[in-house]
Amino acid sequence: MSSKQTLKGKTIAILATDGVEQIELTDPQEALEKAGAEVHLISLEMGEIQGMRHDSIGDKLTVNKPIHNARAENYDGLVLPGGVANPDTMRTNAACVDFVRDFFKQGKPVAAICHGPWMLVEADVVQDRKVTSWPSLRTDLKNAGANWVDEACVCDGGLVTSRNPDDLEIFCKKAVEEFAEGIHAAQTA
Template structure:
């Protein structure tokens, strides 16, 4: 993993995030030197989903209302079935994701989190991957779906499942270090 000292990353999630899809990027990106905040709808803790049952709680560092895309270099969106489904109806979350995209910053989503990219319209015309069960949703929204471990398209980083998290985290770091993705349209 490349050195991310001086970089800031927001991981946006709520209850029902897939445990490893929040915890692995959180640890990996912090270990690389980045400042990483868990951002959620409310202060306190959010509870993960660990494969087939409720998992561990994770402390929330900041609420969505208290952050701005200008505070960070990237946004990471963990999956799980519950988490992105709850977040995709939250206007303030969708607006935050769109702000990262408009500012040409890294937007990274794993597993079911590309549902949020569908909801924001970001997926349209972009190469992406996701958990296989939402492929049709991604394609119907205009995404160019690939069955690949990690797909990157001008700062949009997507991954399929927890097994792909090491490659996902490495690609996030690479994209952050490339800087703003000025060639893409907002």
């Protein structure tokens, strides 16, 4: 199967809000679409969210569906981009946390980069998992039971994590592979 057809027929959710590190959303989105997936940007409400380019204002990004209308069972995988404000806001929203947890309950692959793993901590899904993240999340992840490592990309039973935008190439490649593979028996909440 060619890389263009790897994700044909699959729909992937990207969960993000204002303050998202733009490249951590747009690079995975582009890789997923290039592999044939339909990609939906899920956020707190309809409209647009504000992307960031580190500490500079980025582009406005169009939301496809509000979180209150999104269900994990309608998606084949989930991407959690970083940016400090993005996951910090979403982890206080019960619907966002439940959405993330439901992917694990259903054994579906999840890919989180940079500060995105904060959502995994809040969803209580990292116990005994090997993960990586932006270095400042190390203690939070360890306290949640994760085995945190400083590596460019880590995959543990359908959970893909990476540290920062410098890791995007390998992160996107591994996320596409895991989404193509589908359900993982080891991926449980």
